[in-house]
Amino acid sequence: MAVPEFMEYVEKHQNDFVERLRKAVAIPSVSGDPNHRPDVFRMSEFLVNELKALGASVETRDLGKQDFHGTPLDLPPVVLATVGNDPAKKTILVYGHYDVQPALKEDGWATDPFVLVEDDKQRLIGRGSSDDKGPVLGWINVVEAHKNLGLELPVNIKFCLEGMEESGSEGLDDLIYQEAGEYFKDVDAVTISDNYWLGTTKPCLTYGLRGVSYFHLTVKGPAADLHSGVFGGTIHEPMTDLFAVMSKLVQPDGKILVPGVYDQVRAVTDEEEATYATLDFKLDDLHGAVGNKTNIHPDVKSVLQHRWRYPSLSLHGVEGAFYNPGDKTVIPAKVTGKFSIRSVPDMEPKKLTELVKKYVNDEFNKLGSKNTMVIECSHDGNHWLASPNHPNYVAAAKATETVYKVKPDLTREGGSIPVTLSFQDALQKNVLLLPMGRGDDGAHSINEKLDRSNYIQGTKLLGVYLHEVSKVEF
Amino acid sequence: MAVPEFMEYVEKHQNDFVERLRKAVAIPSVSGDPNHRPDVFRMSEFLVNELKALGASVETRDLGKQDFHGTPLDLPPVVLATVGNDPAKKTILVYGHYDVQPALKEDGWATDPFVLVEDDKQRLIGRGSSDDKGPVLGWINVVEAHKNLGLELPVNIKFCLEGMEESGSEGLDDLIYQEAGEYFKDVDAVTISDNYWLGTTKPCLTYGLRGVSYFHLTVKGPAADLHSGVFGGTIHEPMTDLFAVMSKLVQPDGKILVPGVYDQVRAVTDEEEATYATLDFKLDDLHGAVGNKTNIHPDVKSVLQHRWRYPSLSLHGVEGAFYNPGDKTVIPAKVTGKFSIRSVPDMEPKKLTELVKKYVNDEFNKLGSKNTMVIECSHDGNHWLASPNHPNYVAAAKATETVYKVKPDLTREGGSIPVTLSFQDALQKNVLLLPMGRGDDGAHSINEKLDRSNYIQGTKLLGVYLHEVSKVEF
Known part of the structure; x- marks a missing residue:
């Protein structure tokens, strides 16, 4: 009964969640611009306050100073927050980042990048909406829903939220390795919502990076x-x-x-081969991204295999x-x-x-x-590859079917997300990439957006995933 | 009798000539630096005054404005000066430039680049000493010597002195073509002293450029x-x-x-082949210039053929x-x-x-x-090639033997000196490159120098050349 109740709550309170995102987007936490460094700190305080209000036990970790072209700059803290510490439950480590890419109206944005605007296609437009404030708040929305419904969370959550992801994640690796046997010691699996669907219509789980x-x-x-x-x-x-x-x-x-x-x-296995058949990707998607038809390979499977x-x-x-x-x-x-x-x-x-x-x-x-x-x-x-058969993935796939009524695509990515490998190496636990946004969100471009449906369904997905993962055997 | 008398005068008045060079070097006429543009104008005035004092008829030609990265800058004038207009005499066009390369003490100069210093090896060190103030003043020294000796110049001289050579000679080509049938119409041959000996011990005449x-x-x-x-x-x-x-x-x-x-x-002719035998050039000269032994060809002739x-x-x-x-x-x-x-x-x-x-x-x-x-x-x-058998060259070779007691090397250069080709194309007259300085003068480097002997013997050479060229048949 918990899951339907939770999903109903999210559906009903979606405007509140959009308001939460509006407040977060309004803080221009651009880590790459020293003038915005105080805003990055403000953003960390915003998260600390939100999490504390929901009963989380929160601490911030000072990472020292950054050498910014010869000038020392205070690094924004890592926010470590714990919700629940029941030894009988699994502990899921949730990573996200609260800094954003630079954005100026003059770059060509249709609207002020730090004012969240919802257009007639119900797209929530603003810097950081999809990368990565939406997903981070998605997890917080999940905690809020459970609290307000008087529902017990099925797992313990440990948050690790950094403020320098868009600027090389300075200092984070050291912290991860230092805390592997301390703060992170009870972690059973890691879930990161900081990438995107392959296309625009179908959710996916991502299990590999080059x-x-x-x-x-x-x-x-x-x-x-x-x-x-x-x-x-x-x-x-x-x-x-x-x-x-x-x-x-x-x-x-x-x-x-x-x-x-x-x-x-x-070598490609039959199992892997089968995953390409259902993917939400067309050659037109590649042509659109490249701006012309200079692709080497003539079919979707070849393109994605050479990317992944x-x-x-x-x-x-x-x-x-x-x-x-x-x-x-x-x-x-x-x-x-x-x-x-x-x-x-x-x-x-x-x-x-x-x-x-x-x-x-x-x-x-x-x-x-x-x-x-x-x-x-x-x-x-190094490259990174998880097994999509791991119970952590099976739980995420089941949650996806519950929320989206479709089996998720199993995808990999061509680029690297170094923190993925750091968590896997330091904690030796399964890492799951569970994206919230779509492939066309424009994370590092002008007019970055997160569709309202992705934010709301995505919040449901993260919550249902916690329920599913609490039930599987690792 | 005129030539020995002239040579004696130059020998005796060498300190006066060094003083003239000292005054010229003291004007930092750096054409590439907008802050020094007034100095480039001052340098043109210095030459105008020197030439007028010697009885030349002088005019300056305004070349308009330069677009310096969006800012209009007044171009320094071309100084056109005529010494003698006897229709019975040949008219020699003398080209030179009065601007210099940038130079800062901080670049590594041992002394202030705009204060002429003579070291214990009798090298006159200062920016522009060799490129091209020394040679330009050499011609003026020749005029002065004849005037003070009461000797008639054996040819008419037309000077064309520009102030933008180190910055692309902006505007000069247009002027050359415009004046080909006007100011330059009676010119019989062109002589340019703006390059260098191949080595450090032997004078040369240069007859080709790539x-x-x-x-x-x-x-x-x-x-x-x-x-x-x-x-x-x-x-x-x-x-x-x-x-x-x-x-x-x-x-x-x-x-x-x-x-x-x-x-x-x-193809290489036997005549050209013979010119390589006597050249003042060693592989060590190349190794020194390059800083190591990464030369492709193992012998001097091959090296110079591939350069020229x-x-x-x-x-x-x-x-x-x-x-x-x-x-x-x-x-x-x-x-x-x-x-x-x-x-x-x-x-x-x-x-x-x-x-x-x-x-x-x-x-x-x-x-x-x-x-x-x-x-x-x-x-x-285009490349440029003159015949070293042209009477203009024969005269210069004879003058070299008179002054230096040696047959000059016949050299070419690997780079281009565009004004050479412009004069040849516009006037259809023989152009002679008659260098004053040595191959190690460091024209565009720190500690640029002109050996006192090159300046004084070079002044003699330019004067004796005028006498020799007055006697040959074109």
């Missing part, structure tokens, strides 16, 4: 930049060598040329060369090409770096250049 | 920059295509891969890609690769552009990419 390994390939020639009139044709030019090597990394059709990379890629479960290699740029408009007849003395590889199961970052280094060195040596070359991995983040 | 054709290769893909996590592996990336095509332009050993380019290169008389292709950079330090996982939407080809006789710029366009289009089409590519020539300047 990793990323970033490389710097530096070729050094003359001691200083030279004039191409005086020296062109007489010395080995670093740019020539750089282009020769970087052109050997990937084909125009996306095929990575570093030997051994594909050997590490896990095959590696890709992108050339990002060159440091040290001429980059302005106009003409400059320089021979750059030292150039650094930047590229990255999106990695997938079962690629290992260390092994990948070895393969890349060996290949790049071999290709450079073939050139017969007198310049010197160094290839370095500047950063690697 | 041209330059600059290309922009633009590949356009998605409508906007994309995230490599979400789109990597699913779309044709402009950077991949750009690197594929640009890597096909030139080999690491400098060989240009555009078919047909070498077919246009004039063979084409070269340099990759300069990429516009539109990531160029900052650090990591950014962007797929740039539109990237423009910049490269240029140094051209030599008998390459024709139009034909070269055709060859490049055809080849680049062919190579792009081979990629099978859905992106679009455009290749454009943004600028072409």
Whole structure:
């Protein structure tokens, strides 16, 4: 009886929940802009007050200072809140963030980005509506509904809400590892609502992310930049060598040329194959996002497999060369090409770096250049893959069917959400990505929105999920 | 008798000439810095006064305004001065420039760049000492010597002195073409002292320059920059295509891969071959200039031939890609690769552009990419080659032997000096490059210098040359 009662409450009180979102959006908690840093702190206080009012036990963790281009800036705190501590119940860790991307009316917003507006399509428009204030408040709405209905929450909830997600999550990883055996010690599973449906009509559960390994390939020639009139044709030019090597990394059709990379890629199982059939995604969605039809693959399954479960290699740029408009007849003395590889199961970052280094060195040596070359991995983040058969996912799927009357799509993403991996590595628990918003919410763009139905149905989903997950065996 | 008398005068009055150079260097006529624009005007007035005091008829030509990043700036005038107008004499047009490169003590200068200092090696150190105030004053010293000796100048001199050479010679070409049949109409030959000896010990005459054709290769893909996590592996990336095509332009050993380019290169004659034997140049000079031994060719002749008389292709950079330090996982939407080809006789710029366009289009089409590519020539300047057997050169060689007791090297340069070609094209007269300074003067670097001996012997050379050229038959 608890679930229908809860769902009815959410339906009835939806305007109150929209008001809560309106208050949150009105606080311009832009973590990337030092002028808005006090607003980020204000936003943390808003959440602390909301949670305390609902009976949560709340503490804030000071993360120290950030070095903002030489100026020390106070980092916004992590809000840690506990609702319930019954040892007989499961404990679900809920992660979210209360900072937002920058937004200015002048960027092209139709309305003031920090005033929540509902349009005639019942879209709640405002910065942070979908990323990630809506989902964070969704969890709070769930707690409120249970409190006001006098219903016991079926699980203990531990909140971990950060204010620097849009600016590199500075300090968060340290806290996660420090608290793994302390604040987070009783956590049974982690649920994050900070991504999106694949399309616009069908909910999904997300169980995989690609990793990323970033490389710097530096070729050094003359001691200083030279004039191409005086020296062109007489010395080995670093740019020539750089282009020769970087052109050997990937084909125009996306095929990575570093030997051994594909050997590490896990084969597609029949089970995985089956998940693509039902996905809410069309080629038009890709064409719309790209702005034209420059896709490599002709069908949805191929596109999504190459986004989610095959590696890709992108050339990002060159440091040290001429980059302005106009003409400059320089021979750059030292150039650094930047590229990255999106990695997938079962690629290992260390092994990948070895393969890349060996290949790049071999290709450079073939050139017969007198310049010197160094290839370095500047950063690697592993891929992440959870089993969609884990009881945590099964519970979320059941909740989705209850609320949306449809089986959720099982999706992965091409990018990385580093906190996912941090929680999994530090806590060794299942992590579930349970999105609230749609694929067209425009999280980092102008006119960011969260459909009212996604907010309200999403609040129901989060609550019902807690009930379902309380019943499964981990 | 005139020549020995003149040479003796110069020798005796060398300290006065150094004083003249000291006054000129003290005016920081940096054309590239708007704050110094009044100094550039002051420098033009300095020259006007010097020339008028010697009896020249002087006029200044207003070139209008320059658009300096949106701000209109008055262009410094061209100083046109005439010394002598005897129809029975030849008329030699002397070009020089009175503006200088920027210079700040903080750049690493050992002394104040705008205070001429003579060190213990009798080097006159100061910005503009060698480029090009020393040579311009050399001509004025010649006029002064003749005036004070009561000697008639053997030729009429027409000066054309500009104040924007270090900033693109804005407005000069128009003036040259406008005055070709007017102010410049009686000119028999042009002499420019604005380059350098090949090495440090032996004077030279310079009879050739390479041209330059600059290309922009633009590949356009998605409508906007994309995230490599979400789109990597699913779309044709402009950077991949750009690197594929640009890597096909030139080999690491400098060989240009555009078919047909070498077919246009004039063969080496025995006469030219012989000129390399005597040149004052060692591989160490190249190693010193480059800062290491990354030269492609193992011997002096090869090095200089590839600098002077063979084409070269340099990759300069990429516009539109990531160029900052650090990591950014962007797929740039539109990237423009910049490269240029140094051209030599008998390459024709139009034909070269055709060859490049055809080849680049062919190579792009081979990629099978859905992106679009455009290749454009943004600028072409032709090569220049004079005959070192022209009487103007013969006269200069004879003068060199008189002053330096050595046959001058016959040199070419790898870069372009556009005004050379403008004068030749507009006036259809022989142009001679007759340098005063040494190859190590550091014209655009810190601690620019002109050796006292080069300034004084150079002044003699310019004067004796006028006597010799008055005697030859054109």
